[in-house]
Amino acid sequence: MKPKPNDVILHTVTKLAAVIIFTFSIDLFWAGHHFPGGGFIGGLTTAAGIVLLYLSFDIERIQTNLPIDYKKMAALGVLISVATGMGGMIYGDNFLEQAFGYFDLPVFGETELATAVLFDIGVAFAVIGTAITIITSISEDEL
Amino acid sequence: MILSLVILTITILFNFYRVVKGPSSVDRVQALDAIGINLIAGTAIFSVYLDTHAFFELILLIGILSFIGTIAFARFIERGVVIERKR
Numbered sequence: 585m586k587p588k589p590n591d592v593i594l595h596t597v598t599k600l601a602a603v604i605i606f607t608f609s610i611d612l613f614w615a616g617h618h619f620p621g622g623g624f625i626g627g628l629t630t631a632a633g634i635v636l637l638y639l640s641f642d643i644e645r646i647q648t649n650l651p652i653d654y655k656k657m658a659a660l661g662v663l664i665s666v667a668t669g670m671g672g673m674i675y676g677d678n679f680l681e682q683a684f685g686y687f688d689l690p691v692f693g694e695t696e697l698a699t700a701v702l703f704d705i706g707v708a709f710a711v712i713g714t715a716i717t718i719i720t721s722i723s724e725d726e727l
Numbered sequence: 728m729i730l731s732l733v734i735l736t737i738t739i740l741f742n743f744y745r746v747v748k749g750p751s752s753v754d755r756v757q758a759l760d761a762i763g764i765n766l767i768a769g770t771a772i773f774s775v776y777l778d779t780h781a782f783f784e785l786i787l788l789i790g791i792l793s794f795i796g797t798i799a800f801a802r803f804i805e806r807g808v809v810i811e812r813k814r
Contacts, residue, residue: 589805589806594798601794605791608784608787608791611784612784615784619781620781620784620785621784625788629788629791632791632792632795635795636794636795636798638810639795639798639799639802639809639810640798642810642811642812642813643810643811643812643813644812644813719810720810723808723809723810724812
């Protein structure tokens with residue numbers, strides 16, 4: 585019986601750093617239209633934060649506190665991407681045709697809203713699901 | 728600025744020597760972490776040189792990935808598994 589390891593420092597740093605990583609991933613996701621970022625890299629950064637949680641704690645605790653089936657998440661992301669890509673075909677345009685406009689929102693002032701964000705949400709879901717599924721299935725080597 | 732970039736490159740080469748030659752795996756992990764820090768410094772100096780702020784998110788990203796990689800290597804050296812099923 586191995587002695588129980590003491591990793592108080594790792595748990596404390598993880599609880600702080602995971603919040604920063606998730607916030608940064610959301611910022612990368614929203615910056616993706618005119619600046620570096622987008623759905624793919626935002627999803628990868630979110631996956632990095634979840635992997636940090638998996639590394640610091642164990643699989644069962646994360647699964648009870650964050651009950652997400654990542655295979656279904658990847659499939660849902662691909663479905664969202666294809667469905668929003670076909671949205672342009674309804675109006676007689678090409679596949680993946682996008683539209684944007686400038687709206688006067690109450691708090692933000694004049695903002696640009698684009699339909700490419702919906703496609704990016706699907707891409708982010710697919711990337712998160714695929715990355716976490718690969719990493720958790722690689723880690724189960726002796727089961 | 729070019730001189731500091733050259734010095735950082737030489738430092739990364741020395742760290743790479745330690746990664747290849749390192750007597751134990753702890754030395755290799757520490758050298759990889761130092762390479763990550765030198766990459767961050769190089770990116771910062773490069774963004775000063777180009778007079779742009781497009782690389783700041785890249786600096787944060789390199790920091791996060793280097794941190795997670797170091798933690799993963801440390802877990803592997805300490806326990807033998809990277810992600811535990813039940814603690």
